[in-house]
Amino acid sequence: MNINGVLIEDTFAEAFTMRVARLVITARSPKWARAAAEKLTGFATSVIGCKCEAGIERDLAPSETPDGRPGVSVLFLTMDKESLPQQLIVRLGQTVLTCPTTACFDGLPDAPDRLAVGKALRVFGDGFQASKIIGGRRYWRIPVMEGEFLVEEMFGMQKGVGGGNFLILAEDADAALAAAEAAVDAMTGRPGVILPFPGGVVRSGSKVGSRRYKQMIATTNDAFAPTLRALVASQLPAGVNSVLEIVLDGTDAPAIAAAMRAGIRAACRPGVRAISAGNYGGKLGPHHFHLRQIVA
Amino acid sequence: MSDAVTLTLAAVPAHPLVADCIAADRFAALAEREIAALPVTHGGRPARLGDFFRVSGGRAATVRIEGDLRLVEGIGTGMAGGELVIEGGVGRDLGVGMAGGRIDVGGDAGENAGGAPPGAARGMTGGEIVIHGSAGPRPGAAARRGLIVIAGSAGPGAGRGMIAGTVVVYGAAGPGAGRFLKRGSIVVLGAVERPATFRYACTYRPPFLPLLFRYLERRYGLATPQGALAGRYARYAGDMAELGKGEILHWVSE
Numbered sequence: 146m147n148i149n150g151v152l153i154e155d156t157f158a159e160a161f162t163m164r165v166a167r168l169v170i171t172a173r174s175p176k177w178a179r180a181a182a183e184k185l186t187g188f189a190t191s192v193i194g195c196k197c198e199a200g201i202e203r204d205l206a207p208s209e210t211p212d213g214r215p216g217v218s219v220l221f222l223t224m225d226k227e228s229l230p231q232q233l234i235v236r237l238g239q240t241v242l243t244c245p246t247t248a249c250f251d252g253l254p255d256a257p258d259r260l261a262v263g264k265a266l267r268v269f270g271d272g273f274q275a276s277k278i279i280g281g282r283r284y285w286r287i288p289v290m291e292g293e294f295l296v297e298e299m300f301g302m303q304k305g306v307g308g309g310n311f312l313i314l315a316e317d318a319d320a321a322l323a324a325a326e327a328a329v330d331a332m333t334g335r336p337g338v339i340l341p342f343p344g345g346v347v348r349s350g351s352k353v354g355s356r357r358y359k360q361m362i363a364t365t366n367d368a369f370a371p372t373l374r375a376l377v378a379s380q381l382p383a384g385v386n387s388v389l390e391i392v393l394d395g396t397d398a399p400a401i402a403a404a405m406r407a408g409i410r411a412a413c414r415p416g417v418r419a420i421s422a423g424n425y426g427g428k429l430g431p432h433h434f435h436l437r438q439i440v441a
Numbered sequence: 442m443s444d445a446v447t448l449t450l451a452a453v454p455a456h457p458l459v460a461d462c463i464a465a466d467r468f469a470a471l472a473e474r475e476i477a478a479l480p481v482t483h484g485g486r487p488a489r490l491g492d493f494f495r496v497s498g499g500r501a502a503t504v505r506i507e508g509d510l511r512l513v514e515g516i517g518t519g520m521a522g523g524e525l526v527i528e529g530g531v532g533r534d535l536g537v538g539m540a541g542g543r544i545d546v547g548g549d550a551g552e553n554a555g556g557a558p559p560g561a562a563r564g565m566t567g568g569e570i571v572i573h574g575s576a577g578p579r580p581g582a583a584a585r586r587g588l589i590v591i592a593g594s595a596g597p598g599a600g601r602g603m604i605a606g607t608v609v610v611y612g613a614a615g616p617g618a619g620r621f622l623k624r625g626s627i628v629v630l631g632a633v634e635r636p637a638t639f640r641y642a643c644t645y646r647p648p649f650l651p652l653l654f655r656y657l658e659r660r661y662g663l664a665t666p667q668g669a670l671a672g673r674y675a676r677y678a679g680d681m682a683e684l685g686k687g688e689i690l691h692w693v694s695e
Contacts, residue, residue, distance in 0.1 A: 212651045213671070248648050275624065275686070277607060277649050278586070280656045286649055295648040 146437050151413035151420060152382075153436050158310045158405070159424035160432035163192075163222040164229045165305030165396055166260065167202070167252030170241055171216035175204060181244035182217040185236050189221075190342045191392075193351070193363050197232040198222045198307055198394050200339030211250045212295075218252055220339045222307050222394050229302055230260040237296070238266055242287070248295040254282070256301025263296040306432050309393035309401040312350065312369060312421040313412050318387040320416025322346075325389040331411035337400030338393055347390040350423060366423070385418050398432050406439050443498035446476060450508025451495045456484030457532065458493060461515030465504045465523025465542055473499035502542075514551070517544045518558065520568065530574060534558075539565040539587065545661060549574035552596070555589045556582035563604065565589070571661045578615070581608040584625065592663055600627045603687065609653070611663075622680045622687035628653075630669050630692045639679030639689055647674055647690055668695035 146153040170185070172178035182201050189199035198221075205216035221236075223229040241249045249263075267274045267285040275286045276298065283298040313328070315321035329345035332338065340346075351363035358364070367373045368380040369388045381388070391408055395401045409420050422436055446468045462479035471479075476499060477491030490496070494506075502523030506516070510531045517525050517536035523543075530548030537558045550572045556579055557564040564583040572580075575593030582598060584606040591599075594612035602621040610618075613631035620636045627633075628650065650672075654665040674690040 211655070212648065213655055214651070273686075275626075277626070277653070278588070279649070279653050280660065284649055284652065286647075292643075292645040293648055295652070 146440070148410060148413040148420075148440060151417045153409070153413075153440055154419055154421045155437055156422050157424055157427070157436065158308070158422035158434040159427060159430040160306050160308040160310075160398075160401065160434065161224070161430040162432070163198070163224055163305045163307035163394065164226050164302050165220055165222045165253075165394075166229060166233060166300050166302050167396070168219045168221060168233075168237075168241075168300065169205065169210060169216050169250040169252045170219060171205075171210045171212050171214040171248050171250070172244070173214065173246035175215040175217075177244060177246050178215055178217045179204075181241045181247045182219050184240035184244070186219055186221075186341075187240075189236075190347075192222075192224050192307070196223065196228060197236075198339075198341040199236075200341045200394070202339055203334040203336065212248060214248075220305070220337075220394065220396065222305050224307075226258070226302065230262055230265070233260065233262045233300065234265045237262060238269065242266060242269065242289070242294050242296070245291055249297065251282075251297045251300040253301030253303055256303040258302040259299040260302050261298065262300045263298040266296055267298075303396070305394065305396050306398050306401050307394040308430060309395065309405060309432070309434055310350075310423050311391055311405060311409055311412075311436065312423060313389045313391070313417055314369075314381065314385045314419040314421055315387050315389070315417045316384055317416065320414075321387040321389045324412040324414050324417045325391060327414060328391055328408035328412040331407040332391070332393070332404045335400070335404045335407070337396040338404040339395065340391065341394055342392055345391060347392055350388070350390040353425065369421075380421070382419055390423065398434075401432070402434055402439050405434055405436075409436065409440050443501050445498055445503040445505055446473075446501050447497040448490075448494040448504065448506045449497070450493060450506075450510065450513075452493045453509060454483055454493060454512045456512070458483050458513045459515050460490060460493075460513050461518035461534070461537075462490060463504070463506070463516045463525070464518065464520035465502045465525045466521045468504055469500060469502040469523060471499060473497070475499070511549075511551070517542075517570075520544070533577065535572075536565060536568070536570045538563070539568045539570070541568040543568060544570045546570070546572045546574070549593070550576045550580070550591075552577035552579060553582060554580045555584055555587065556580070565606070571657070571663065573661075573663070575612065581606060581627075584608075590657060590661070590663065594631065600625065600687075603627075607653075609657075611665075619687060619689050620680060621683050623684040624686045626688050626690060628674075628690045628692075630666065633689065633691055635677055635689055635691075636680060638682040639677040640681055642676040642678045642688075644673050644675045644693060646671060647676070650674070650690070668692075
């Protein structure tokens with residue numbers, strides 16, 4: 146299969162079930178909502194080293210937020226149920242609570258599993274905090290030097306999908322980057338999906354474990370590293386000299402598939418030889434995104 | 442089983458009619474005939490609800506009440522769920538000791554709405570009472586939790602002795618609002634006579650108010666003055682003669 150002369154390899158991306166929460170951060174202006182969201186989702190590229198994966202899902206208009214202010218929707222994922230509230234409490238407390246004018250609301254009110262995030266953060270109020278129940282949902286008012294920080298008591302958690310991906314195999318690094326940027330532009334702002342890596346792009350895709358260092362749980366994906374073509378069982382076609390990866394996390398598989406479709410189509414441009422994907426033979430992750438089915 | 446129970450006042454009471462049997466959650470388990478047979482007190486004498494109201498429907502947690510109810514007292518007493526919609530005004534003791542559900546009053550309400558039953562230490566402990574007109578004295582007195590909203594003005598002693606909860610007055614609040622308040626919020630958009638035992642804290646934009654006002658508009662059709670929705674409010678902490686963890690939030694400007 147080809148799109149614009151770019152080969153779509155007959156392979157699939159293998160993704161995992163994760164736990165996801167959606168946070169709605171509002172502020173007096175989009176600038177401050179973004180400032181909080183960017184700090185909150187900083188250093189949250191991969192569970193391998195960050196223990197969580199997070200990213201900005203999309204900007205929200207005042208009409209879309211609970212308090213009628215500009216906002217940002219954030220998705221936050223971990224591998225297990227236990228670590229999601231831990232990560233949220235620590236990160237919200239250090240980023241959103243500290244950021245001027247922000248408030249934070251649950252973006253998954255219908256999710257059956259509830260995390261007591263605001264309930265834990267309330268103790269920052271040192272006994273001066275107060276709660277309000279509005280429309281059946283409890284909010285905590287935490288007094289701070291600026292005035293008050295408002296945070297919802299409980300946040301929803303549901304199963305999500307982490308590790309959707311595709312690889313852009315290009316003739317050179319410039320072409321790979323241009324294609325990756327086009328793909329990210331096409332995928333950004335889609336509901337239910339985040340791209341947790343810097344600018345949405347990964348240059349250092351990894352394989353499980355190590356050939357040489359036992360303590361390493363992930364090392365360079367040598368099969369796709371062009372400088373190692375002559376040394377390892379390379380999977381790079383002739384003429385490919387640079388590879389970039391797009392990694393996607395999301396609330397559900399259809400959202401990931403829709404974003405991958407848009408991203409792959411946008412990445413098929415001059416200088417790109419093929420689109421591939423990362424998998425582990427299909428034995429580790431329950432979600433398989435077959436590239437040719439997705440773009441068909 | 443019907444979608445809603447409708448009570449239509451057929452015989453206007455000559456004396457105060459205590460109808461504390463009317464509660465949406467109770468009606469959810471009762472047939473039309475059983476509802477009509479519920480006991481009321483008219484001028485101190487026992488009677489049946491059906492002696493005054495025409496009952497239509499049964500086994501529903503949504504109740505509509507039609508007619509001039511200004512002499513009908515105690516509606517929604519101890520209600521724990523469901524929805525009560527009162528088309529016009531209503532008498533005293535609306536929703537006393539209420540624990541949950543919603544009461545939506547189209548007109549005025551009498552004394553002690555959402556307050557405590559005689560001799561009880563606590564008023565309402567949950568639920569919502571929205572009065573589209575004005576309220577008599579002591580709305581929300583001794584409330585432990587819950588929300589009382591008054592679109593007009595409130596009589597003296599709004600939120601008197603409140604333990605927690607929220608009273609919102611779109612108009613003016615009479616003297617003694619919040620006296621003996623332990624916790625909880627009294628939000629006043631109009632004039633308010635604060636007890637001397639409240640202390641000024643600051644003027645700011647309470648972030649929960651836009652959330653609350655938007656909810657009230659969406660759920661009850663209550664329009665908030667544009668400047669008040671996200672406006673600046675003076676915060677007075679009190680009652681310092683009590684715990685002092687309550688507040689009067691008084692709208693001052695956009």
